[in-house]
């Protein structure tokens with residue numbers, strides 16, 4: 159059964175894991191969909207299932223978002239899609255090793271897929287949303303944005319980029335009906351682990367969230383208008399303490415005067 163149509167949601171990385179569950183939930187909420195990934199056969203199977211189950215119109219686009227020309231083409235489609243109301247920047251990969259041990263080409267691809275693509279797609283979506291005065295972007299970041307020590311710095315840094323991007327955009331867009339949500343999953347049971355050569359079952363069982371629970375929680379945060387949603391974080395007071403400390407620090411970070419501890423001994 160289709161609910162009232164909510165326009166089009168475009169989900170990148172919709173062929174598996176978190177993106178495929180977003181596609182399912184958004185179709186059930188009454189969105190038509192544009193699903194993007196490299197594996198067209200998987201996207202088409204999902205599109206057929208969702209269309210049969212919900213009546214939503216589902217288009218699939220095969221695109222490798224490590225290719226700058228593909229990013230540009232998708233950005234142009236997003237900016238020109240008059241019915242787009244929601245962009246879910248979800249496609250992403252983890253690194254198979256540390257910065258120094260992983261192949262350089264893999265590091266470069268991660269940076270393009272996890273950073274350049276979501277930034278340029280968000281740019282396109284928000285430019286279109288500004289002409290209509292409304293729209294939503296969801297950026298799938300990670301708890302590693304807050305804890306680079308847990309894995310490695312490149313993937314964590316790419317996810318910190320999405321958190322900063324979200325917070326910066328929301329600041330710029332304050333007072334409008336255009337909102338951006340960063341979702342910070344902890345370890346979630348998807349193919350990303352196997353794809354990056356890791357065994358999710360080697361983690362303590364109580365670390366790993368099911369993908370349905372993760373997306374349903376993230377959408378609850380979306381419905382509440384949260385800018386940052388961290389499904390595994392039990393007590394939001396811990397996040398609020400960090401945010402308050404960060405914002406207090408922000409007021410002290412630019413001064414003409416060098417801090418006393420950096421003045422030379424002769425000067426002191």
Ligand code: NAP
Nearest residue numbers: 171173174175176195196197223250300345346348349350
């Ligand atoms: P996943 O099952 O491996 O899904 C990744 C998706 O990205 C797939 O649909 C994949 O489709 C797509 N993708 C990969 N490379 C691509 C490329 N070059 N061009 C276009 N699409 C590409 O993993 P997932 O866990 O659901 O990951 C989704 C997002 O969640 C990622 O941004 C990830 O960083 C984030 N995240 C995951 C976890 C976790 O523990 N699972 C935790 C925090 C954050 P194709 O292979 O068909 O292209």
